[in-house]
Amino acid sequence: MPALDTAGEFLARSLAGSNGEMSESTEHDASSNPTQTRNIIIFGETGAGKSALINLIIGETVARASSNAQGCTLDTADYPFTLAQHHFKLYDTVGLNEPRIGKTSYLVAIEKAYELVTNLTRRGGIHLLVFCIRGGRITTTTEQNYCLFNEFLCRRAVPVALVITGLELEDHMEDWWARNEEALRGFGIKSVAHACVTATLGVERTHVRKYEDSRKKLFELLEEHGTGKAFAQERIGWIARIMKDLRGLLTKRQAKKPSHKEMVRILRKRCGLPEDAAAMLVQKLREIDLEAGS
Numbered sequence: 155m156p157a158l159d160t161a162g163e164f165l166a167r168s169l170a171g172s173n174g175e176m177s178e179s180t181e182h183d184a185s186s187n188p189t190q191t192r193n194i195i196i197f198g199e200t201g202a203g204k205s206a207l208i209n210l211i212i213g214e215t216v217a218r219a220s221s222n223a224q225g226c227t228l229d230t231a232d233y234p235f236t237l238a239q240h241h242f243k244l245y246d247t248v249g250l251n252e253p254r255i256g257k258t259s260y261l262v263a264i265e266k267a268y269e270l271v272t273n274l275t276r277r278g279g280i281h282l283l284v285f286c287i288r289g290g291r292i293t294t295t296t297e298q299n300y301c302l303f304n305e306f307l308c309r310r311a312v313p314v315a316l317v318i319t320g321l322e323l324e325d326h327m328e329d330w331w332a333r334n335e336e337a338l339r340g341f342g343i344k345s346v347a348h349a350c351v352t353a354t355l356g357v358e359r360t361h362v363r364k365y366e367d368s369r370k371k372l373f374e375l376l377e378e379h380g381t382g383k384a385f386a387q388e389r390i391g392w393i394a395r396i397m398k399d400l401r402g403l404l405t406k407r408q409a410k411k412p413s414h415k416e417m418v419r420i421l422r423k424r425c426g427l428p429e430d431a432a433a434m435l436v437q438k439l440r441e442i443d444l445e446a447g448s
């Protein structure tokens with residue numbers, strides 16, 4: 155990933171307003187600029203098959219196997235990929251392992267959100283969210299991950315495509331959708347498109363036909379839904395809103411913590427922000443709290 159802004163750059167640009175920043179809820183029409191890189195965020199519970207999916211799309215093992223034990227919420231790695239002259243960046247993410255988080259995880263998540271939003275702002279915003287689910291039980295953690303990326307990060311403004319993995323034993327992988335579509339809707343999970351796939355070749359390439367079929371489905375999905383408008387917001391407001399929403403995931407006992415002072419310290423130490431910029435971000439959070447009456 156490219157280096158983050160230096161503290162001075164951040165402050166200068168933040169105070170200057172529009173230079174390099176995007177206005178509130180900016181939409182960018184990528185279709186008018188075919189050379190623009192489309193940013194596709196792949197998210198979902200640990201073990202859902204996000205990394206396997208990226209390897210399937212790219213055609214080689216680029217994304218590391220399950221490493222969530224060491225990962226932190228909103229941590230990302232990105233992988234470039236070109237399809238029919240469209241340039242994509244696939245973001246492999248670390249979501250929530252549990253529906254609630256502790257204070258330490260919250261503070262680390264702020265740091266990761268800052269890094270992610272900074273990179274996405276610089277790279278033109280988010281074009282598509284791909285929600286990866288393992289064909290099986292939907293849990294509270296699955297729902298919270300949907301919420302974290304769809305509502306918190308993307309303010310419900312980015313199309314969500316569902317990819318269901320682990321379906322190699324279905325006679326027809328698409329049958330899974332017919333059986334589960336209603337249940338997904340019941341969980342509030344909505345999508346503009348879906349793909350029922352397998353991301354494993356199986357022992358001795360048992361599932362090669364379904365694997366190739368899955369790859370083709372994912373290409374179609376990316377071409378059809380990943381090449382439209384991008385979403386991004388003015389960075390400080392964007393990060394402050396994520397900070398506020400993440401706070402809602404804190405366990406009840408910790409809901410009133412941490413203090414603003416502590417957050418300024420984290421933004422300075424972990425994100426390298428100068429004191430003024432950190433204070434400005436926390437002030438923005440205060441304003442959002444006041445607007446919401448909380």
Ligand SMILES: Nc1nc2c(ncn2[C@@H]2O[C@H](COP(=O)(O)OP(=O)(O)OP(=O)(O)O)[C@@H](O)[C@H]2O)c(=O)[nH]1
Nearest residue numbers: 200201202203204205206220221222319320352353
């Ligand atoms: N049978 C089967 N196994 C799969 C499939 N997709 C992934 N796996 C396996 O499931 C395990 C978890 O897959 P990953 O791709 O590492 O899952 P992940 O979502 O990246 O998990 P984290 O990085 O922990 O968040 C790995 O052992 C994969 O090989 C699939 O479609 N079918």
Ligand SMILES: [Mg+2]
Nearest residue numbers: 205219220221
């Ligand atoms: Mg992974």
